[in-house]
Amino acid sequence: xxxxxxxxxxxxxxxxxxxxxxxxxxxxxxxxxxxxxxxxxxxxxxxxxxxxxxxxxxxxxxxxxxxxxxxxxxxxxxxxxxxxxxxxxxxxxxxxxxxxxxxxxxxxxxxxxxxxxxxxxxxxxxxxxxxxxxxxxxxxxxxxxxxxxxxxxxxxxxxxxxxxxxxxxxxxxxxxxxxxxxxxxxxxxxxxxxxxxxxxxxxxxxxxxxxxxxxxxxxxxxxxxxxxxxxxxxxxxxxxxxxxxxxxxxxxxxxxxxxxxxxxxxxxxxxxxxxxxxxxxxxxxxxxxxxxxxxxxxxxxxxxxxxxxxxxxxxxxxxxxxxxxxxxxxxxxxxxxxxxxxxxxxxxxxxxxxxxxxxxxxxxxxxxxxxxxxxxxxxxxxxxxxxxxxxxxxxxxxxxxxxxxxxxxxxxxxxxxxxxxxxxxxx
Numbered sequence: 001x002x003x004x005x006x007x008x009x010x011x012x013x014x015x016x017x018x019x020x021x022x023x024x025x026x027x028x029x030x031x032x033x034x035x036x037x038x039x040x041x042x043x044x045x046x047x048x049x050x051x052x053x054x055x056x057x058x059x060x061x062x063x064x065x066x067x068x069x070x071x072x073x074x075x076x077x078x079x080x081x082x083x084x085x086x087x088x089x090x091x092x093x094x095x096x097x098x099x100x101x102x103x104x105x106x107x108x109x110x111x112x113x114x115x116x117x118x119x120x121x122x123x124x125x126x127x128x129x130x131x132x133x134x135x136x137x138x139x140x141x142x143x144x145x146x147x148x149x150x151x152x153x154x155x156x157x158x159x160x161x162x163x164x165x166x167x168x169x170x171x172x173x174x175x176x177x178x179x180x181x182x183x184x185x186x187x188x189x190x191x192x193x194x195x196x197x198x199x200x201x202x203x204x205x206x207x208x209x210x211x212x213x214x215x216x217x218x219x220x221x222x223x224x225x226x227x228x229x230x231x232x233x234x235x236x237x238x239x240x241x242x243x244x245x246x247x248x249x250x251x252x253x254x255x256x257x258x259x260x261x262x263x264x265x266x267x268x269x270x271x272x273x274x275x276x277x278x279x280x281x282x283x284x285x286x287x288x289x290x291x292x293x294x295x296x297x298x299x300x301x302x303x304x305x306x307x308x309x310x311x312x313x314x315x316x317x318x319x320x321x322x323x324x325x326x327x328x329x330x331x332x333x334x335x336x337x338x339x340x341x342x343x344x345x346x347x348x349x350x351x352x353x354x355x356x357x358x359x360x361x362x363x364x365x366x367x368x369x370x371x372x373x374x375x376x377x378x379x380x381x382x383x384x385x386x387x388x389x390x391x392x393x394x395x396x397x398x399x400x401x402x403x404x405x406x407x408x409x410x411x412x413x414x415x416x417x418x419x420x421x422x423x424x425x426x427x
Contacts, residue, residue, distance in 0.1 A: 029148040032157050034212035035141060036164030041205035042104060043165050045111060045198040046130075047172025047286065051279040052180075054262040055269075056123075056191040063120035065266070066386040071124045074379065081375055082132060087139035087368020091361060096140035096147070097213060103137025104209055106130075108202030115195035138371055143364035146355045148216045152301060154355050158348035159297015163290050166343070168201075170286035177279035240366050244357045246415035248373050250408055251350065254313055255377035257320075257404030259385035259397050264339070267323055267394060268332045281336055288340035297348050305353040306416060312345035313409035317402040324398035335398075 057063045057071065086103075090096055110129035117123040149157035176194055183190030268278045300308050319338035322331050351367070358366040385397035 028157065028160060029216060031148040031213055031216055032145060032161060033164075034208060035145055036161045038104065038205045038209045038213070039161060039165035040168035041201040041208065042107070043168030044172045044175065044201040045108065045205070047169040047282075048176040048179075048194055048198045048201075049111060049114070049172075050261065051173050051176050051265060051275070051282055052191050052194050053127075054266055055275060057120055060191060061117070061120045061123060064386075065389050066383075067120055070383055070386065071120065071127055074124065074128065081372050082135040083139050083368040083371030083375065084365075085368070086136050087143070087364040087366070087371075090140035090143060090364035090368075095215070096144040096364070097209075097215065099140045100137045100144065100213075101206070101209055103133045103135070103141075104202075104206050105133070106136065107133030108199060108206060111202060112196060112199035115192040135371065135375070139364045139368035142351055142367045144213070144216075146351075146363050147360075151356075154352045155297040155300035155305070155349065156294065157297070158352050159294040159300075162293040162297070162344070162348040166286050166290035166293055170283050170290055173279040173282040173286065177276050177283070180279070181276060240358050240362060240369065243416060244354065244366060247350075247353060247357065247412070248370055250412040250415050251370075252373050252377045253411055254316070254405055254408030255374050256381050257401035258316075258378065259381045259401060260378075263382075263385050263389065263397055264323060264332070264335065266389075267327075267398070268329075268336075270394060271327050271332050272329050273332070281333060284333075285336040285340045288337060289343040292341060292344035293348055296344050297352070300349045300352060305349045305356065306412075308345050308349045309353065310409055310412055312342050312349070313405050313412060315339075315342040315345065317405035317409070320398040320402040320405065324395040324402060327395065 057067070058065065063071075086099055090099055107130045110126045110133065113129075114123060114126045117126055145157055145161055146154065175197075179194050179197060180190055183193055186193070265278055265282065268281055269275070273281060296308060315338050319335045319342060322338065323335040326332075326334070350370075354366050354370055355363060381401075384400065388396035388400065
């Protein structure tokens with residue numbers, strides 16, 4: 001949110017205030033790098049399991065592809081509703097870290113316990129617990145990131161966090177591929193060992209979080225100009241404002257077609273990639289996304305969030321169109337490459353835009369409300385993808401995703417016509 005000072009500018013400002021509260025490290029508040037490292041280890045753990053989960057659930061536990069869609073949809077949707085409560089509690093308490101620690105701890109335990117699952121309902125329970133942990137931690141963590149950055153550097157802050165997060169996501173499949181190659185003689189028992197090993201980086205993430213993340217010092221009080229009466233009337237019902245509501249509406253339309261990545265991984269296997277090859281394709285996807293996250297964050301601080309987000313929706317349509325209508329190894333590889341650029345554009349810039357649009361004291365609530373809306377949309381997205389795969393054909397869920405991404409791009413362009421965004425943020 002833009003803040004206009006009504007008081008004279010001090011003659012000797014604290015130089016640290018230009019980079020946010022407290023000291024800096026490599027140009028960032030230490031919290032941003034510590035939370036990035038926490039996400040790095042967490043994603044090593046989580047993404048070790050992504051290439052394994054669809055194969056383990058369908059081949060080892062004997063579940064159908066529709067059951068896979070149910071597991072992913074129910075876990076993501078039901079747990080994500082808790083994000084709204086988590087965000088509100090964090091804002092009400094004025095504290096972020098306790099909920100963040102609880103969320104990362106719960107996820108780590110549940111992922112490790114997947115090694116013990118003997119049926120797909122048991123896996124659903126563990127997957128649900130993992131997602132509950134993510135729901136608890138994500139809104140207060142994102143608010144803590146925003147609290148630790150200046151408004152002018154929000155894109156860079158979320159970009160570097162996303163980059164570290166995604167580099168972990170790149171290393172995870174590589175570790176999974178290496179472990180599966182070593183344990184190939186064990187058959188499906190090798191999958192269970194991967195679940196157990198994933199507990200090591202989860203524990204490291206929790207250690208970094210507990211020891212290195214601190215509540216940032218509050219910034220000096222700056223009085224802001226009163227909003228126009230129309231904005232007060234529009235935002236009075238939710239406290240989050242009409243532009244936030246419009247962005248969530250457009251993005252929810254997109255999320256209705258944003259089925260789990262598990263389906264794209266299955267598509268890769270179907271068109272001829274081996275299990276190890278699938279892991280390496282997923283590694284390349286994450287490396288591309290990680291490499292582009294920080295540059296796109298820097299660009300959004302200067303050019304604005306809206307053009308990058310609009311491009312992100314269009315790229316998703318292109319990626320899923322390739323997955324639907326180019327059923328070859330090359331076609332799926334292109335789909336993963338384009339999707340990686342989409343991910344680098346969307347995640348950090350979406351959160352930066354939300355931070356721009358809502359009051360500082362409502363940030364965690366806004367992140368929670370956004371996460372809840374996304375989670376609710378993911379239930380029909382993944383269930384529909386599984387049913388369409390089985391009853392219509394593997395191309396159907398990707399065609400639906402591409403169509404809804406195009407519809408979301410149109411809605412976003414119409415609902416958020418903000419040509420003065422950059423000037424407003426830096427005023």
